[in-house]
Amino acid sequence: TGSKYDPKVMYDPEANRFILICLGGYVSSNTHVLIGFSNSDSINGTWNLYEVPGNPFNDTLWSDYPMMAVNRNELFISVNLLHDNQPWQTGFVETVVWQLNKWDGYNGDSLRTELHSGINTNGRPVRNLCPVEHGGLPTQTNSMQFVSDRNLDASNDTIFLVTIGDTANSPTQSINVVMLESNISYFAPIPADQPGAGGFLQTNDARILGAFMVNNMIQFVCASLDTSTGNNGVYHGVIQNPTTSPALTAYLYSDTALDYGYPNIAWAGYDGTDNTSIIMFLHASATVNPGYSAMMVDGAGDFSPRTNVKTGLGPVSLIAGDERWGDYTGIQRKYDVGGTCWVNGYYGLTNSTHSTWVAEIGRSADVGVDEVVEPTEHSVFPNPMNDRMNITFSLINSTWVRFAVYDMQGRMTEILVEDQFKAGKHILSFDKLGLASGAYIIRAECGDGSVLFTERIISE
Numbered sequence: 001t002g003s004k005y006d007p008k009v010m011y012d013p014e015a016n017r018f019i020l021i022c023l024g025g026y027v028s029s030n031t032h033v034l035i036g037f038s039n040s041d042s043i044n045g046t047w048n049l050y051e052v053p054g055n056p057f058n059d060t061l062w063s064d065y066p067m068m069a070v071n072r073n074e075l076f077i078s079v080n081l082l083h084d085n086q087p088w089q090t091g092f093v094e095t096v097v098w099q100l101n102k103w104d105g106y107n108g109d110s111l112r113t114e115l116h117s118g119i120n121t122n123g124r125p126v127r128n129l130c131p132v133e134h135g136g137l138p139t140q141t142n143s144m145q146f147v148s149d150r151n152l153d154a155s156n157d158t159i160f161l162v163t164i165g166d167t168a169n170s171p172t173q174s175i176n177v178v179m180l181e182s183n184i185s186y187f188a189p190i191p192a193d194q195p196g197a198g199g200f201l202q203t204n205d206a207r208i209l210g211a212f213m214v215n216n217m218i219q220f221v222c223a224s225l226d227t228s229t230g231n232n233g234v235y236h237g238v239i240q241n242p243t244t245s246p247a248l249t250a251y252l253y254s255d256t257a258l259d260y261g262y263p264n265i266a267w268a269g270y271d272g273t274d275n276t277s278i279i280m281f282l283h284a285s286a287t288v289n290p291g292y293s294a295m296m297v298d299g300a301g302d303f304s305p306r307t308n309v310k311t312g313l314g315p316v317s318l319i320a321g322d323e324r325w326g327d328y329t330g331i332q333r334k335y336d337v338g339g340t341c342w343v344n345g346y347y348g349l350t351n352s353t354h355s356t357w358v359a360e361i362g363r364s365a366d367v368g369v370d371e372v373v374e375p376t377e378h379s380v381f382p383n384p385m386n387d388r389m390n391i392t393f394s395l396i397n398s399t400w401v402r403f404a405v406y407d408m409q410g411r412m413t414e415i416l417v418e419d420q421f422k423a424g425k426h427i428l429s430f431d432k433l434g435l436a437s438g439a440y441i442i443r444a445e446c447g448d449g450s451v452l453f454t455e456r457i458i459s460e
Contacts, residue, residue: 004034008328009043012070013136013335016041017106021066021077027084028055031062033077033098037105048108052098056115060084061093069131069144074167075102076144078129089152089205094118094125097146099168114168121177126160127151128207132242135214135267135277135333142167145242147220149186151207157185159237161218161246180239180248187225189232191322192259193286198317198352201284201325203232203261210264210331212277218242219277219299221263226254234263234281238299251301258283260293262326262345268296268363270338270410275299276363280309280331280343289314290325290354292345296363310357312348336456337441339363339410360451362410380442384458391428391442393453398422399446406441413440435459 007022020036031054036047054063063079065088070076077098083091100113119126129146146162158179165174191200203223211220217240224235233254240247254260263281270276280294289312296304316323326346334340340362347357378393391403402418416430437459444452 028060028062069133095129130208133212135212151205155185155187157182182250184250186235189223194284194315196315198315200322202322221265232259258285262329264329264331266331266333266341268339290348310347314348314350316348316354317352378453380455384460389430394425402445
């Protein structure tokens with residue numbers, strides 16, 4: 001009976017399944033956390049649905065702002081408990097973590113769960129616990145780590161590293177909180193400007209919005225004011241040796257002409273020693289409509305120029321006062337193609353409203369920022385392929401197309417054909433061309449840089 005909101009979806013590469021969470025209800029009497037586990041690798045297939053109480057202590061609290069990650073066997077969901085009828089800033093009581101067996105969910109069995117509460121230090125609760133995803137496959141340990149900060153402080157240099165140490169309800173279960181001092185402070189972001197009279201864009205606070213671990217290194221991001229420029233930037237934290245002797249170094253990326261907001265981060269490495277990540281974030285200014293951007297960073301302070309992913313078409317003017325600018329941006333590694341991520345973010349429309357733009361971005365020139373300009377029916381068969389492969393596709397308009405094959409590291413291995421094709425249905429046939437056994441990506445690319453389709457194939 002309560003509204004459904006704050007949906008999040010993740011792909012579990014170990015199980016080759018999907019997990020969905022969202023919240024229902026805004027008061028203690030009807031609050032709950034909904035959890036869905038896909039029954040197959042198809043997100044359009046059937047799902048096993050569960051709910052856990054959003055008011056676990058049966059008092060006057062309700063659950064808000066979910067975050068999640070998986071390890072080898074379990075799913076971890078953090079939520080904030082808030083008082084009824086109070087703003088989220090002042091109504092906050094504590095952040096709790098639901099720990100549950102993910103295989104129970106995939107199998108449709110009763111969920112084995114444990115609720116962790118009372119996570120605090122120096123008498124203050126650790127707020128907005130962001131679970132640390134593993135950049136590649138889920139970590140092969142039974143623990144899960146979280147990062148947090150004092151997100152509502154005007155300024156602070158403390159980062160919290162929280163570790164839940166074992167499987168749910170294990171007799172050796174433990175929770176450990178470590179306070180790390182950063183080399184630079186983070187500051188509460190200020191409202192961002194935009195063109196026109198639509199009002200400033202809300203930046204909320206400096207909470208950590210995304211984190212992952214690869215190569216014994218945690219990387220995380222949050223928004224922060226850059227006091228040297230007066231604009232909001234991206235605060236990028238790096239924690240070395242997080243499980244043994246954690247040490248924190250932070251970097252601040254900002255622009256003298258733009259405000260950045262709501263950053264998120266994903267691993268974009270090619271192997272376990274590659275610390276490269278992609279950070280995406282919203283952008284706007286008094287002369288630039290709300291859109292979003294991305295950059296690459298190497299975990300050591302070196303970063304690429306900002307790449308514009310989606311240009312805003314107009315300012316946003318929907319409510320009185322400051323406009324909602326986000327809460328969420330999304331980024332997830334594309335596990336079958338190295339150095340590539342899917343992202344989604346907020347941009348302004350010409351009618352003063354906003355929408356979400358989804359893009360595939362990558363770190364090499366052959367996996368760039370692409371817009372699919374028109375849908376196309378296509379098939380690649382047989383798949384797996386042995387001696388011969390056929391591609392069928394349809395075009396609405398005449399256009400130049402290149403069909404290229406890429407390996408799973410995003411490197412081009414073969415150009416099958418590049419030519420001008422007329423509107424209508426086409427069938428192409430190719431020999432195996434000496435491709436070694438393994439997985440590849442076939443990509444149909446137009447002359448203007450747009451992409452008709454990509455298809456994963458197996459060569460036997």
